[in-house]
Amino acid sequence: MDQKQRAIRIWQAGVDAVGGHAATTAVLDSIAAPDQILAVGKPAAAMARAALEHFGPKPTLVVTKDDHGRDLPDHVTIIEAAHPVPNSRSLDGGRALREAVEAMGPASHLLLLVSGGASSLAEDLVPGKTLADLEQLNQKLLSEGLDITAMNAERRKLSRIKGGGLLSHFRGDAVTVLAISDVPGDDLNVIGSGIGALPDAPKFQASTQIVASNAIARAAAVDAAKLEGCDVIADEECLHDDYLSVARHLGSRLRDMPKGVMVFGGEPTVVLPKNPGRGGRNQALALALAKEVSGIPGLTIVVGGTDGTDGPAQAAGAVIDGSTWNPTAEEFLNNADSGSYLDQVGALLVTGPTGTNVMDLLVAIRT
Template sequence: MHTADLEELFWAGVNAVRGDNAVRAALAARACRQPDQIIAVGKAASAMARAAHDAFPDAPLLVVTKYHHADGAPEGAEVRESAHPVLDENSLAAGARLLDVVSGMNPDSHLLILVSGGASALAEAPVDGLDLAGLTARAQEMLASGADIHAMNAARTAVSRVKGGKLLGQFKGASVTTLAISDVEGDSLAVIGSGIGDAPERRDFAFDARIVASNAIARAAVAEAARRTGLPVATNDETLYDDIMALAPRIGAALRAAQPGVHIFGGEPTVVLPPNPGRGGRNQALALMLAREIQGQNGLRLLVAGTDGTDGPTDAAGAVVDGSTWDDTAQDALARADAGSWLDAHGALLKTGPTGTNVMDLVIGLRD
């Protein structure tokens, strides 16, 4: 198996949790009342919206997604693009539009809301007294701190009028169905998109919420694809919940001692950034650290990537490395948080484009 085959395993996982596939399967498995409005928000919003539009072509549709992720959105949909991971003016405009649509629905109406990762930055409506500059400073501070998703969501919700169930708190209709693609540990609707598709504890409407795709589903699909090629699956864990400085030695040691076969890890690491970081994201940094851990190992290759196709504020999903990737010049790139530039110069970046999903990250290793 070569590098291209590692990418095939990655795509097997991604396609199993792609937004259109996940929503189509969920709607086929359990009936959903005809919606009077469909809202899709997140990095996978366009793909999720396609499947919902196929099922309910007459329902008005609002899509809020990341810049350059609107391709494939249904014709006739209202599409708003904004920034991620740090919000911008269009994020505020999208948040205001969400509030307008949800609060203006009729008393007997049904809302279908499709949520995927990235919604926290893509749509925001701050509490009175807080402007974009204040929100941006808070977001950048949290991202640089290495805080986990729970701490970040608590901070976001405290200053938001749409997060933590507050958006649906403005709904005065009869029923809401939320279909969510999970990008968080534990698959909690209260955490996905900072709870933008969650209902408040006190509500006067019927609420049906379902998780339609997750990291576990993606990892299972990678494992099944590996087995179909005759490869044993030696590891399949959702354990990437730590700082990359702690994860890299741990995973590296496991892989150096590993039996032949495919080793799959999932989750979402954290990273602490220095002042004025260079180019890259957590997956590119982790990939380069793992290249250091496996240097000199023959027959060991690794793919480290975000399932959404973007790693931090870059156009790369991650990287593919092996025992020959590392050299001593990489140490300075790591210190400057510039792993992306180094990996690009050495032909190791993995670029997939938007994938139509977002279920955190995958590390796929192959030991010959």
């Protein structure tokens, strides 16, 4: 059996377990029919589709990433915007979300579906701030290697709809928030910079629920590994550090790894040079790990973003082994151009949009 395909299969099982459609569908029986559905984030279309299939046609607005607004009924309003750096359509999306909330009547029920990516995809700026200010802030945050919690705290300072701001405009009776978490700790105040967070002292009934997370994805990958007949050696959320530090920490463990599978989750960070090349944090981590395990036989590692994209790149990440690294890769790694090298050696992991977003997932298999 091809070990690369087995590793990808285990990784994919983790991703499939937290798909936006399935994760949302699983909780809808306990929710009253809403008057309005708003969905924002990378998996927004999958989450909205689940709600519409369950409740029937409802006024629905979906704000999502470019080319992610798929397979929705014609009556749904779809706004696609840029990620990870917002554009003018991000302002259109944020304004549309606020206006939809403001327009709801006093006895209304809102179903708000929130997921990662909303920080960039939807924004309604505080007075005096412009799109140029927003773009500059996001470029700065992405280049400095901050973790998602610190980044989103800075984003909230410019926003009218983050950190509880969106729901502060709600004058109805009840709000149900379902969220797919792409942050450590699954904190609704951090997911999408708090676009689904409750305002202080809300004057409406509120119910919030995390429907998918990295822990759920890892558990499913572990189950898949066991079904493949593999011993599971590790299941940890430990990727929250600079990607080089993560690679050094995991490198020794992977080199000494016995036969079996390790599953790791989280979200490494990257400090970018002035003119970065191609590839996101997963491709950077994959290439750094390739250096750490160079020459090690029988070891295959899949590193990928569960949303199917890795920063601005089309690949989700990469699949590497002991033969991936060679000395020419050093320059690519140093220039934040890991994607170019990994593409040259046929190591990219390409899935397309997955309909979810629960940070990143790493699966290592040793035979």
